[in-house]
Amino acid sequence: MSAKPRETANVGAGLWKATGMWAWLLFRISGLILVLYLGAHIIVTSMGQFDKFDGLMEFFDKPVMVLLDLALVVAVLYHALNGVRIILMDFGVGIQRHKVVFWSAMAVVVICFAIFAWVAFTYIITGEGVTS
Amino acid sequence: MRAEVISTHRGGVWSWLFQRITAVLLIVCLAIHLIFTHILNIGELDSANVAARLANAGLTAVDIILLAAGIYHALNGLRMVLMDYWFTSRTRALTLTIVLWVVGLAFMGYGTWALWPWIS
Numbered sequence: 425m426s427a428k429p430r431e432t433a434n435v436g437a438g439l440w441k442a443t444g445m446w447a448w449l450l451f452r453i454s455g456l457i458l459v460l461y462l463g464a465h466i467i468v469t470s471m472g473q474f475d476k477f478d479g480l481m482e483f484f485d486k487p488v489m490v491l492l493d494l495a496l497v498v499a500v501l502y503h504a505l506n507g508v509r510i511i512l513m514d515f516g517v518g519i520q521r522h523k524v525v526f527w528s529a530m531a532v533v534v535i536c537f538a539i540f541a542w543v544a545f546t547y548i549i550t551g552e553g554v555t556s
Numbered sequence: 557m558r559a560e561v562i563s564t565h566r567g568g569v570w571s572w573l574f575q576r577i578t579a580v581l582l583i584v585c586l587a588i589h590l591i592f593t594h595i596l597n598i599g600e601l602d603s604a605n606v607a608a609r610l611a612n613a614g615l616t617a618v619d620i621i622l623l624a625a626g627i628y629h630a631l632n633g634l635r636m637v638l639m640d641y642w643f644t645s646r647t648r649a650l651t652l653t654i655v656l657w658v659v660g661l662a663f664m665g666y667g668t669w670a671l672w673p674w675i676s
């Protein structure tokens with residue numbers, strides 16, 4: 425049997441056809457969004473020092489803001505689970521099956537997102553939390 | 557060129573290690589933070605609600621860990637991104653690192669002060 429050159433996702437041309445490059449780009453974009461959110465979150469929280477916290481919370485207590493929270497959840501979950509994948513790759517875990525690892529991580533993203541979507545839409549529709 | 561793009565330890569071995577340690581801390585603490593804030597204990601969206609939650613020393617500790625690990629992870633991540641674009645030389649990278657440490661420590665102090673009305 426003649427040896428066929430092994431196809432790898434990481435080498436050569438067609439870089440942007442590889443799942444890994446999209447994973448990398450989205451990791452970067454979600455990371456930058458989260459840096460900005462962390463800064464904003466610290467500043468908003470600090471408004472408690474100026475007695476402006478409750479007024480701000482009224483501003484955030486709108487369906488459109490809850491939907492933005494849900495978009496943030498997507499960034500957090502993607503960044504977290506792709507990060508777990510990167511740590512696994514750093515330690516060589518699952519490196520032979522990196523696509524399976526990636527899509528498994530994305531499945532966890534979808535499952536966790538479903539939980540937060542349920543929480544968010546329950547709040548938007550009924551104004552109650554899922555456990556209250 | 558490819559190796560340059562996928563190498564995850566260009567920023568130095570210690571920053572590589574701390575980025576991973578803070579990543580694990582963030583996953584654990586952020587899960588606690590989000591579950592306690594948005595799933596278990598949702599009440600009125602106001603400072604009294606936050607006060608009730610932060611009366612628990614464990615949750616306050618989680619928030620302080622999130623603050624420290626979050627700032628380190630965010631700014632070190634930002635550093636890794638910026639080092640790909642303009643902060644490519646040794647001198648520029650060092651300047652960037654120093655500036656980000658100053659910004660990070662300032663945010664750490666400011667963030668702790670921000671939590672003070674609830675934890676004191």
